[in-house]
Amino acid sequence: GENVEQHPSTLSVQEGDSAVIKCTYSDSASNYFPWYKQELGKRPQLIIDIRSNVGEKKDQRIAVTLNKTAKHFSLHITETQPEDSAVYFCAAIGFMDSNYQLIWGAGTKLIIKP
Amino acid sequence: DSGVTQTPKHLITATGQRVTLRCSPRSGDLSVYWYQQSLDQGLQFLIQYYNGEERAKGNILERFSAQQFPDLHSELNLSSLELGDSALYFCASSVSETSGQYFGPGTRLTVT
Numbered sequence: 001g002e003n004v005e006q007h008p009s010t011l012s013v014q015e016g017d018s019a020v021i022k023c024t025y026s027d028s029a030s031n032y033f034p035w036y037k038q039e040l041g042k043r044p045q046l047i048i049d050i051r052s053n054v055g056e057k058k059d060q061r062i063a064v065t066l067n068k069t070a071k072h073f074s075l076h077i078t079e080t081q082p083e084d085s086a087v088y089f090c091a092a093i094g095f096m097d098s099n100y101q102l103i104w105g106a107g108t109k110l111i112i113k114p
Numbered sequence: 115d116s117g118v119t120q121t122p123k124h125l126i127t128a129t130g131q132r133v134t135l136r137c138s139p140r141s142g143d144l145s146v147y148w149y150q151q152s153l154d155q156g157l158q159f160l161i162q163y164y165n166g167e168e169r170a171k172g173n174i175l176e177r178f179s180a181q182q183f184p185d186l187h188s189e190l191n192l193s194s195l196e197l198g199d200s201a202l203y204f205c206a207s208s209v210s211e212t213s214g215q216y217f218g219p220g221t222r223l224t225v226t
Contacts (some may be wrong), residue, residue: 034215042219043204044206096170100212101159101170102159104159
């Protein structure tokens with residue numbers, strides 16, 4: 001079945017710098033890769049997603065890239081701001097036990113230093 | 115606001131008790147998912163329903179059960195509660211099993 005690994009577990013960057021979080025997946029048939037942001041005590045929010053028929057998607061300061069050959073996808077945040085501090089989760093759709101399931105990474109705590 | 119609602123927001127109960135958490139999905143979404151998140155931990159998938167039928171099970175304890183009703187709202191039942199069951203319980207919904215999930219605000223369960 002699908003397995004998703006996420007790195008790093010904690011990332012500290014200076015305000016204004018860029019942040020990159022990387023995830024690898026195991027099932028080459030996976031075709032949907034969402035990213036979620038969870039602020040302390042709040043719900044996870046879908047911030048961007050990508051399907052396997054494209055290699056990159058951008059939305060203002062955030063972008064996601066997908067390398068199907070290497071089976072990894074990354075979240076890029078540019079010009080980081082204090083409000084970007086949160087835990088970020090990646091996920092990938094896998095086919096397990098005759099059903100599609102979203103398999104989650106363990107999360108990355110992003111700290112933006114002022 | 116994701117359009118997914120959960121009640122109650124907070125629940126404090128004693129060990130050995132039983133509670134029911136309720137979730138209403140976004141309008142038009144047929145899939146409902148339940149997750150458990152303990153303090154500073156990741157999201158643990160519990161169970162998924164699609165249009166009233168159970169579709170997938172994760173690490174759900176036998177003391178826990180869920181169902182999805184004809185109006186698509188879902189309930190998660192937790193029984194014989196233990197201290198370790200204290201956590202945030204999230205419900206999410208999606209229009210299909212291969213699309214993004216939208217999360218409710220969660221129910222914070224405290225077992226004393």
